Amino acid sequence: METAHAEDITKSVRKYIVVFVALMGLTIVTVAISYLHLNVGAAILFALAVATVKASLVASYFMHLISERKIVYWTLALTVVFFLLLMLLPISADQDSTRLG
Amino acid sequence: MADGHISHKQVEGIGVGVQTHVHHEEHHHELSFLRQYVFSTDHKVIGIQYGITSLLFLLFGFTLMMIMRWQLAYPGEAIPLIGQWLGPDRAPDGIMLPEFYNQLGAMHGTIMVFLGVVPLAVGAFGNYVMPLQIGAVDMAFPKLNMMSYWVYFTGGVTMLVSFFLPGGAANSGWTSYAPLSVIATVGQTVWLIGMVFLITSSLLGSVNFIVTIVQLRTNGLTFMRLPFFVWAQFVTSFLLLLAFPPLEAAGVLQLMDRIAGTSFFMPSGLVVSGVPLTNAGGGSPLLWQHLFWFLAHPEVYVLILPAMGIVAEIIANNTRKPIWGYKSIVFAAVFLGFMSFVVWAHHMFMTGMGTVISTFFQTTTMIISIPSIIILTAFFLSLWGGSIRFTTPMLFALAFLPMFGIGGLTGLPLGLSAPDIHLHDTYYVIGHFHYVVAPGTLMALFAGIYYWYPKVTGRKMSDVLGRLHFWGSFIFLNGVFMPMFIQGLAGVSRRLYDGGAQYAHAQSVLQWNEVMSVSAWCLGLAQIPFIINFFWSAKKGEKVADNHWEATTLDMAATTSPPLAHGNFARVPEVHRGPYEYSVPGATTDFIPQHVRTESNVERGEHR
Amino acid sequence: MNIPYTSTARLDTGLYNAKLGIWLFLASEVMLFGALFSTYVLLRVNAPTWPHGYELLNVPLATLNTIVLISSSVTMVMSWASLMMKKFGKFKLYMGLTILLAFVFLVVKYFEYTAKFEHHLFPSTNTFLAIYFTITALHGLHILGGIVVNTYLWGPGSKMWQNDPQRFTNRVEVAGLYWHFVDLVWIFLFPVLYLL
Ligand code: HEM
Ligand SMILES: [Cu+2]
Numbered sequence: 001m002e003t004a005h006a007e008d009i010t011k012s013v014r015k016y017i018v019v020f021v022a023l024m025g026l027t028i029v030t031v032a033i034s035y036l037h038l039n040v041g042a043a044i045l046f047a048l049a050v051a052t053v054k055a056s057l058v059a060s061y062f063m064h065l066i067s068e069r070k071i072v073y074w075t076l077a078l079t080v081v082f083f084l085l086l087m088l089l090p091i092s093a094d095q096d097s098t099r100l101g
Numbered sequence: 102m103a104d105g106h107i108s109h110k111q112v113e114g115i116g117v118g119v120q121t122h123v124h125h126e127e128h129h130h131e132l133s134f135l136r137q138y139v140f141s142t143d144h145k146v147i148g149i150q151y152g153i154t155s156l157l158f159l160l161f162g163f164t165l166m167m168i169m170r171w172q173l174a175y176p177g178e179a180i181p182l183i184g185q186w187l188g189p190d191r192a193p194d195g196i197m198l199p200e201f202y203n204q205l206g207a208m209h210g211t212i213m214v215f216l217g218v219v220p221l222a223v224g225a226f227g228n229y230v231m232p233l234q235i236g237a238v239d240m241a242f243p244k245l246n247m248m249s250y251w252v253y254f255t256g257g258v259t260m261l262v263s264f265f266l267p268g269g270a271a272n273s274g275w276t277s278y279a280p281l282s283v284i285a286t287v288g289q290t291v292w293l294i295g296m297v298f299l300i301t302s303s304l305l306g307s308v309n310f311i312v313t314i315v316q317l318r319t320n321g322l323t324f325m326r327l328p329f330f331v332w333a334q335f336v337t338s339f340l341l342l343l344a345f346p347p348l349e350a351a352g353v354l355q356l357m358d359r360i361a362g363t364s365f366f367m368p369s370g371l372v373v374s375g376v377p378l379t380n381a382g383g384g385s386p387l388l389w390q391h392l393f394w395f396l397a398h399p400e401v402y403v404l405i406l407p408a409m410g411i412v413a414e415i416i417a418n419n420t421r422k423p424i425w426g427y428k429s430i431v432f433a434a435v436f437l438g439f440m441s442f443v444v445w446a447h448h449m450f451m452t453g454m455g456t457v458i459s460t461f462f463q464t465t466t467m468i469i470s471i472p473s474i475i476i477l478t479a480f481f482l483s484l485w486g487g488s489i490r491f492t493t494p495m496l497f498a499l500a501f502l503p504m505f506g507i508g509g510l511t512g513l514p515l516g517l518s519a520p521d522i523h524l525h526d527t528y529y530v531i532g533h534f535h536y537v538v539a540p541g542t543l544m545a546l547f548a549g550i551y552y553w554y555p556k557v558t559g560r561k562m563s564d565v566l567g568r569l570h571f572w573g574s575f576i577f578l579n580g581v582f583m584p585m586f587i588q589g590l591a592g593v594s595r596r597l598y599d600g601g602a603q604y605a606h607a608q609s610v611l612q613w614n615e616v617m618s619v620s621a622w623c624l625g626l627a628q629i630p631f632i633i634n635f636f637w638s639a640k641k642g643e644k645v646a647d648n649h650w651e652a653t654t655l656d657m658a659a660t661t662s663p664p665l666a667h668g669n670f671a672r673v674p675e676v677h678r679g680p681y682e683y684s685v686p687g688a689t690t691d692f693i694p695q696h697v698r699t700e701s702n703v704e705r706g707e708h709r
Numbered sequence: 710m711n712i713p714y715t716s717t718a719r720l721d722t723g724l725y726n727a728k729l730g731i732w733l734f735l736a737s738e739v740m741l742f743g744a745l746f747s748t749y750v751l752l753r754v755n756a757p758t759w760p761h762g763y764e765l766l767n768v769p770l771a772t773l774n775t776i777v778l779i780s781s782s783v784t785m786v787m788s789w790a791s792l793m794m795k796k797f798g799k800f801k802l803y804m805g806l807t808i809l810l811a812f813v814f815l816v817v818k819y820f821e822y823t824a825k826f827e828h829h830l831f832p833s834t835n836t837f838l839a840i841y842f843t844i845t846a847l848h849g850l851h852i853l854g855g856i857v858v859n860t861y862l863w864g865p866g867s868k869m870w871q872n873d874p875q876r877f878t879n880r881v882e883v884a885g886l887y888w889h890f891v892d893l894v895w896i897f898l899f900p901v902l903y904l905l
Binding site: 238239241242243304307308309311312315316317342343344345346347349350351353354357361362363364365380381383384385388392395 | 711712713714719722724726727729730733734736737738740741742743744745747748751752755756831832833834835836839840842843847
C-alpha cells in the first residue's frame with residue numbers, strides 16, 4: 001500500500017462510496033425481508049446470505065482483503081476452518097446425542 | 102562422526118565475531134531501576150521475570166499437592182507442621198476439610214497449567230531464547246510484551262488472593278464444570294476473572310511471538326532453517342491464539358450465569374440440596390464442556406510442544422549430530438497443532454454422546470497420536486550412533502523421552518470410548534496426563550534451565566547438585582505417578598477426599614496411597630539441590646565461555662553470555678546454513694554455527 | 710535500538726509488523742465471537758420455544774444503529790485515505806466523525822437497554838435475552854475500545870504525523886482494520902439477534 005499514488009487513492013475513494021451505498025441498500029433489503037415473516041428456514045437463509053454479502057464487502061474493500069498478502073490469507077483460512085469446526089461440531093454432537101441417545 | 106570422539110576444546114575464532122570485549126559493564130543507556138528490571142521492555146528481562154514467577158508458582162502448586170497427599174495417605178489425621186496454620190475454615194485441629202481438599206485440587210491444576218508450566222515454557226523460554234535464535238534485536242512489540250507479563254502477574258495474584266475469600270478459592274476442579282461451578286462459592290467468580298487476565302496475557306504474547314518469528318528473522322534464516330525450538334514456539338502460539346478465545350467466551354458466559362443470573366449452562370429444573378433453583382433454565386451444561394475442551398485439548402499441546410523444542414536442541418547438541426529427520430518433525434509439529442483442534446470431545450465420551458460423533462473423535466484421536474510418535478521416534482533415532490555427552494541438561498532431556506512415551510501410550514486407551522468407560526475419571530487418567538506434563542514436560546523444562554543457564558548468567562550450574570536433582574526427581578516422579586495406573590485400573594476415582602478409603606473395590610490398592618505420598622514429599626526434598634544450585638551458581642558458579650555448549654544456533658554461538666543488554670548482538674548475524682550442522686564431514690570443528698560462512702557457501706554462490 | 714519493519718514492509722512477507730499483528734488479533738476475535746455464535750445456535754436448537762428477535766427487541770433502533778456503524782466504517786476508511794493523500798485536515802475531520810458516530814451507536818444502545826429494563830426484561834429472564842445482552846454488551850465494549858484508540862489517534866497520537874507520517878498512516882490503517890471488524894461483527898449480530 002505504501003507505494004499507492006494519489007490517483008489510485010481517488011479511485012479507491014470512489015469505490016468506498018459505491019460500497020457504502022450497497023451496504024445501505026442491503027441493510028434495507030434485509031430489514032424488509034424480515035417484515036415478510038417468512039418461515040424460519042427461509043428467513044435464516046436470506047438473512048445470513050445478505051449478511052455474508054455485506055461482510056464480504058466490508059472485508060474486501062474497507063479492509064483491503066481483496067489485495068492482501070499471502071500470510072494474511074493463510075492465517076484467515078486457518079481461522080475460518082477452526083471457526084467452522086467450532087460452529088458445527090458442538091451442534092452436531094448435541095444433535096447426534098439427542099437422536100441416538 | 103569420522104573419528105568417533107568429540108572435541109571438548111573451546112573452539113576459537115568460530116562464530117562469535119563479537120567476543121573481543123565483555124559487555125556487562127556498559128552504561129550508555131541510563132535507565133532507571135524500575136524501567137530496567139521491573140517495567141522493562143527487553144525480551145530477556147521479561148523472559149527472566151516470567152521464569153522466576155512461574156517457577157515460584159510451580160513450587161506453590163506443588164506445595165498444595167504435598168498437603169493434599171497427606172490427606173490421601175492418612176485420611177482424617179491431623180496434618181503435621183503446617184496443619185495448625187491453615188485455620189479453622191480449612192483444617193480445624195489440623196484435619197483437612199473436604200471443602201479445602203477440593204480447593205487444593207482445583208487450584209493445583211489451575212496453577213500448574215496456567216501459571217506454572219505454560220508461562221515457563223512459553224513466557225520464559227520462548228521470550229528469552231526465541232528472539233536470540235532468530236537473530237532479532239527484540240520482540241516485534243516490546244511494550245505488548247511487558248504488558249503480557251504484567252497481566253499474567255495480575256492474573257496470578259488474583260488466583261492467590263482467592264484463597265482468602267469466604268468459602269476459599271475455586272473448588273470445582275480446574276475444569277470448572279457447570280452446573281457445579283455456577284452454584285459454587287465466590288472463589289469461582291474470582292477464578293473466572295483471573296482466567297480472563299491469563300487469557301488476555303497469552304493472547305498478547307502469542308500475537309507477539311508469531312509476528313516476531315515471521316517478521317524479524319534475520320537474513321538467510323528461512324523457515325526451514327529455523328531451530329526446532331522456534332518451530333515449536335510458533336505452532337504453540339497459534340494454538341494459544343485460536344484456542345483460548347472460546348474459553349474466554351465461556352468464562353464470560355459463566356460469569357454471567359453467576360453474576361447476572363443467566364442460564365447458559367444451567368438446565369431447567371435443577372434442585373440443589375432440596376431447594377429448586379430459581380434460574381430460568383434452558384441452558385446446556387455440555388456447552389461448557391465443549392467450550393472448555395476446545396481450549397483445553399490444544400492446551401495439552403501447548404504444554405508439550407515447547408518441551409519437545411527444548412529437547413530437540415539439547416539432543417542435537419549433546420549427540421553432536423543433526424536431529425534425525427528435521428523436516429519430518431517440523432511437519433509433524435504443524436500437523437499436531439492443526440489436529441489438536443479436532444479431538445477435544447474425546448474428553449466427553451461419557452457424556453451420552455452419540456455414536457457418530459464419538460466415532461469421529463475416536464478417529465481423530467488415533468490420528469493425532471501419529472505425529473507425536475514421529476517426533477518421539479525421530480528423537481530416539483537421533484541418539485543412534487551419536488557419541489553422547491551426558492551433561493546435566495542431556496540427562497533430563499533423555500529422561501523426557503521414555504516418560505513422554507509412557508504418557509502418550511497410556512493415552513491411547515482413553516481415546517477409545519470402550520476402554521474409556523472403565524478408565525474415565527479414574528486415577529489412570531491422572532497418571533496418564535501427569536506422565537506427559539510432569540515427568541515429561543517438567544523434565545524437559547529443567548533440561549532447558551540447565552542448558553540456557555550459562556547463556557543467561559555467564560555461569561554454569563553445578564553438575565554434582567544437578568545430578569542429585571536429576572536422580573531424585575526421576576525416581577520420585579515415577580514413584581508418585583506409576584502407582585496411579587494401578588489404582589486407576591482397579592477403578593479408584595479421581596478427586597476423592599479420602600483417596601478411596603470408603604470404597605470396597607479400592608481396598609486392595611489402598612496401600613499405594615502412602616507410597617505415592619511419600620514419593621511426593623521426597624520429590625519435594627529432591628528440589629532442594631536445584632533451588633540451592635539455582636541461586637548459588639548465579640554468584641559462585643563456574644564462569645564459562647560464550648558458546649559453552651559448542652552449539653550451532655545463533656542464541657548460543659552468536660552472542661556473548663549473557664547477551665548484550667541492548668539489541669542482543671553487536672552486529673546482527675546473517676545465517677548461512679541449517680540449524681544443526683554438527684560433525685559435518687571435512688570440517689575442522691565438530692560444529693558449524695548457523696552464521697558462519699564457509700567455502701561451501703561461497704561455492705553455492707551465496708552472497709552476503 | 711530499532712525494531713525493523715515498524716513502518717516499512719518486510720520484502721518477503723510484504724507486511725509491516727503491526728499489520729500482521731492486527732490480523733492475528735482479529736483471527737482470535739473471530740474465534741471469540743465464533744464461540745458466542747455457536748452458543749447461540751446450540752441454545753436455540755435446544756430450546757422448546759424461542760422468541761423472534763423482533764417481538765422483544767426494537768428493530769427500527771437497531772436498523773438506525775446498523776446505518777450509524779456502517780457510516781462510521783466509511784468515515785474511518787476515508788480518514789486513512791486522507792492521510793494517504795497527505796491531507797491531514799481531512800483526516801481530522803473524518804476521524805472525528807468516526808468517533809462521533811461511535812458515540813451515537815452507544816447512546817442508542819443505552820436507550821435500547823434501559824427500555825428493556827423498564828419492561829422487566831433482564832439477562833436472567835430467558836436464554837434469548839441472556840445471549841442478546843451478553844453478545845451486544847461484549848460488542849459494545851469493543852466499540853468503547855475503538856473509541857479510546859481512535860480518540861488517541863485523533864488527538865495526542867496525531868503528533869506522529871509530523872515526524873513519522875508513514876508510521877502514523879500505518880497506525881490509522883491498523884485501527885481501521887479493527888474498526889471494520891467491529892462493524893463486521895455487528896453486520897451478523899443484527900439479523901441474528903433482531904430479525905430471526
Ligand atoms: C510434580 C508433582 C505433581 C504431583 C505430585 C501431582 C499430583 C496430582 C494429584 C495426586 C492429582 C489428583 C488430585 C485428585 O484427584 O484429587 C493431580 C491433579 C491434577 N494435576 Fe497434578 N501433580 C503434579 C504436577 C502437575 C503438573 C506439572 C501439572 C500440569 C502441568 C498438573 C496438573 C494437574 C491437573 C490439571 C490436575 C487435575 C485437577 C482436577 O482434578 O481438577 N500436575 N495432581
Ligand atoms: Cu485431549
